[in-house]
Amino acid sequence: MRLVTALAAGTLSLALSACSAGSLGSSDDEGGGKTEITFLTNNDPSNVKVAEAVIAAFEAKNTDVDVKLDTRPQGSEGDNLVKTRLATGDMADVFEYNSGSLLQAIAPQTNLTPVTGEAWVGDLDPTFKQVVSAGTDVYGSPWGAIVGGGIFYNKPLYTKLGLQAPKTWAEFMANNAKIKAAGVAPVEQTYSETWTSQILVLADFHNVSAAQPDFAGKYTNNQAKFATTPQALAGFQHLEELKKAGYWNDDYASAKYNEGLNAVAVGKAGHYPMITFGVPALDTAAPDNVNDVGFFALPGDDAAKNGVTLWEPSGIYIPKSTEGGKLTAAKRFQAFIASPEGCAANASAAPVGGPFAVKTCKLPDTVAPAVKDLSAYVDAGAASPALEFLSPIKGPALEQITVEVGSGIRGATDGAKLYDEDVKKQAQQLGIKGW
Amino acid sequence: MTTVAPAKTASRLDHQPGGGRPTARKSPYPYWFLVPGGLIFTIFFLVPSVMAFYFSLTRWTLFDQEFIGLDNYVQFFREPALASGLWHTIVYAAVTSGLKVVLGMALAVLLTGPILGRGFMRSVAFFPVLVSTIGVGLTFQVLMHPTKGVINQALDLIGITGPAWLVDPDWALLSVALVDVWQGAGLATVIYMAGILSIPGEYFEAAKVDGAGPWQRFRHVTLPLSKPAGVSVIILSLIGGMRKFDLIWAMTKGGPGFTSDVMASVVYKQYQAGFYGLSTAGNVVLFLLVIVIVLPLFWFFNRREDAR
Numbered sequence: 001m002r003l004v005t006a007l008a009a010g011t012l013s014l015a016l017s018a019c020s021a022g023s024l025g026s027s028d029d030e031g032g033g034k035t036e037i038t039f040l041t042n043n044d045p046s047n048v049k050v051a052e053a054v055i056a057a058f059e060a061k062n063t064d065v066d067v068k069l070d071t072r073p074q075g076s077e078g079d080n081l082v083k084t085r086l087a088t089g090d091m092a093d094v095f096e097y098n099s100g101s102l103l104q105a106i107a108p109q110t111n112l113t114p115v116t117g118e119a120w121v122g123d124l125d126p127t128f129k130q131v132v133s134a135g136t137d138v139y140g141s142p143w144g145a146i147v148g149g150g151i152f153y154n155k156p157l158y159t160k161l162g163l164q165a166p167k168t169w170a171e172f173m174a175n176n177a178k179i180k181a182a183g184v185a186p187v188e189q190t191y192s193e194t195w196t197s198q199i200l201v202l203a204d205f206h207n208v209s210a211a212q213p214d215f216a217g218k219y220t221n222n223q224a225k226f227a228t229t230p231q232a233l234a235g236f237q238h239l240e241e242l243k244k245a246g247y248w249n250d251d252y253a254s255a256k257y258n259e260g261l262n263a264v265a266v267g268k269a270g271h272y273p274m275i276t277f278g279v280p281a282l283d284t285a286a287p288d289n290v291n292d293v294g295f296f297a298l299p300g301d302d303a304a305k306n307g308v309t310l311w312e313p314s315g316i317y318i319p320k321s322t323e324g325g326k327l328t329a330a331k332r333f334q335a336f337i338a339s340p341e342g343c344a345a346n347a348s349a350a351p352v353g354g355p356f357a358v359k360t361c362k363l364p365d366t367v368a369p370a371v372k373d374l375s376a377y378v379d380a381g382a383a384s385p386a387l388e389f390l391s392p393i394k395g396p397a398l399e400q401i402t403v404e405v406g407s408g409i410r411g412a413t414d415g416a417k418l419y420d421e422d423v424k425k426q427a428q429q430l431g432i433k434g435w
Numbered sequence: 436m437t438t439v440a441p442a443k444t445a446s447r448l449d450h451q452p453g454g455g456r457p458t459a460r461k462s463p464y465p466y467w468f469l470v471p472g473g474l475i476f477t478i479f480f481l482v483p484s485v486m487a488f489y490f491s492l493t494r495w496t497l498f499d500q501e502f503i504g505l506d507n508y509v510q511f512f513r514e515p516a517l518a519s520g521l522w523h524t525i526v527y528a529a530v531t532s533g534l535k536v537v538l539g540m541a542l543a544v545l546l547t548g549p550i551l552g553r554g555f556m557r558s559v560a561f562f563p564v565l566v567s568t569i570g571v572g573l574t575f576q577v578l579m580h581p582t583k584g585v586i587n588q589a590l591d592l593i594g595i596t597g598p599a600w601l602v603d604p605d606w607a608l609l610s611v612a613l614v615d616v617w618q619g620a621g622l623a624t625v626i627y628m629a630g631i632l633s634i635p636g637e638y639f640e641a642a643k644v645d646g647a648g649p650w651q652r653f654r655h656v657t658l659p660l661s662k663p664a665g666v667s668v669i670i671l672s673l674i675g676g677m678r679k680f681d682l683i684w685a686m687t688k689g690g691p692g693f694t695s696d697v698m699a700s701v702v703y704k705q706y707q708a709g710f711y712g713l714s715t716a717g718n719v720v721l722f723l724l725v726i727v728i729v730l731p732l733f734w735f736f737n738r739r740e741d742a743r
Binding site for chain 1: 581704
């Protein structure tokens with residue numbers, strides 16, 4: 001009986017998987033001569049809204065193509081799903097996935113269709129082109145905008161206390177002291193969602209590369225460490241310093257991301273270290289106060305080198321398993337996303353968190369103040385890509401380590417050393433030489 | 436007094452599987468009867484287990500694999516964040532197991548005694564076992580919120596400032612363990628109740644005739660004669676505690692930082708990060724840890740029982 005059940009279950013699962021692969025293959029001829037392609041993206045509600053708007057705009061111009069939207073979870077669960085579907089040759093015809101270090105983990109040269117020769121590739125922002133390339137080939141078009149990491153601040157509070165956006169860490173600490181004296185929590189932290197704890201370290205990378213332009217390369221080759229490079233260690237030290245000074249909000253250990261956004265928007269906190277992709281989320285966290293939030297780059301030691309760390313958007317890729325008519329349609333969809341019409345469709349669906357990675361796209365006039373602040377840095381050329389776009393290595397335990405340093409459980413140097421171990425593990429996993 | 440517990444009765448109460456001597460009796464089935472079961476066992480249990488041991492010696496992604504010997508194990512024991520998970524696992528298992536034994540026994544004595552609405556009380560004690568662990572975890576996460584949680588608000592009313600249960604590094608692991616005990620004590624109680632109810636009433640009567648008070652009856656009749664049940668509770672709760680994952684993940688995700696990370700959550704995090712070989716090695720370490728702790732304990736308890 002058990003054997004029969006097991007066999008039945010086995011056959012059923014085989015039949016199911018065969019069924020889904022089969023229906024993908026046969027749908028070519030369905031829908032009155034239309035080519036049907038599937039687009040896989042993550043299930044974040046505002047992302048889905050953007051995807052729907054972009055698909056609608058594309059289908060209006062390309063009536064012979066039918067794009068079906070498919071969603072996956074975010075974070076590492078979604079990562080595993082993408083990797084599994086690629087490894088089994090069962091990937092959607094077009095899919096959205098990270099650029100930079102995480103792209104290298106899905107082996108683009110074996111799994112993805114190169115698009116180096118396409119016309120739109122010339123319009124790409126050079127730094128973005130770099131993070132969707134492997135070897136000499138380009139593989140993706142951008143999904144969404146370039147965002148900057150730094151500090152959200154409450155503008156009415158700054159006006160009330162007569163403060164200026166700081167350019168150095170010392171100025172920042174002086175502002176914090178004044179904010180604390182006014183009875184407001186100077187810096188918001190939200191450790192209930194651990195990823196938010198990394199910003200003070202990650203967004204500090206512009207200061208690291210301003211002081212040591214070759215850090216990323218040395219780091220990849222196992223020649224530079226966080227614990228032994230003073231500028232890189234600074235990010236961890238800032239966390240320790242702010243915690244010791246008592247500058248966090250009282251509920252930092254249990255607060256959530258949306259509470260943090262709300263706090264800085266309504267003036268319960270003076271600052272919130274965050275990436276500008278939080279701007280669309282501000283729209284839900286504090287809809288009446290979006291215009292009260294400003295943005296400045298993470299201050300470093302040298303005011304002259306003050307600048308912002310940028311995160312490139314994720315990419316739109318086509319797997320090698322997409323062929324024939326579907327491949328042509330998929331390439332047209334990919335090109336549309338990298339065109340001004342694609343950007344416009346994107347901006348119509350949700351607020352934009354920063355400039356587009358396509359040179360021919362313009363930001364709408366009605367962007368939030370924080371995005372205008374970010375654009376000022378980008379226009380002035382005071383910006384560098386985040387480390388995870390210059391090096392394939394990012395340790396996965398950074399968020400736990402920064403929570404420990406920011407909560408006073410572990411010292412800054414100790415935390416940086418532990419992160420170096422974490423980085424080593426990742427480098428070995430990726431098979432990078434010299435580790 | 437102890438003479439009222441003859442060794443024979445104790446071993447008759449022993450329901451431990453595998454506790455007896457190996458039997459030389461011939462199986463009532465011919466060999467070909469074993470084929471279907473053997474096939475299922477081999478394909479679904481034996482082969483994956485052996486493969487897990489092999490893959491723990493490799494660095495593998497979904498695309499390729501590389502044999503690296505014992506490097507994964509070296510990594511596991513050298514990295515402080517991973518090694519601390521090992522220690523937390525032992526603390527967690529010891530705390531939950533110890534409390535379940537004491538609480539389970541106390542509740543079992545209460546619920547087998549002459550109390551009002553006994554059937555209802557027994558159901559209430561067992562109720563938490565029936566609830567989904569994730570549900571319990573999420574519920575207590577809300578109840579244990581440092582400022583908005585009901586627990587600390589109630590403590591405030593009587594003038595006590597409660598700890599920040601789940602977000603205080605000193606308390607996080609203990610808080611989860613306490614919730615685990617709340618949820619699991621019902622099962623221990625049921626096992627103990629079965630043990631106590633299977634003690635023949637004559638022993639209690641004889642003890643009473645000899646002039647034993649309630650404490651003496653508990654100490655010299657109930658406690659020794661329900662020992663097989665106690666062994667079951669200890670072994671089951673120890674193994675359960677060492678393998679605990681769902682409750683910890685729902686409540687703290689191993690945080691803050693690494694302060695409530697146990698083996699199972701460490702293994703899961705390595706898997707999430709794509710370190711498949713390392714996470715498989717973690718599983719093997721967990722497997723060996725359970726064997727190293729539980730097997731000697733198991734032998735120890737059974738030997739004591741035979742010798743008595």
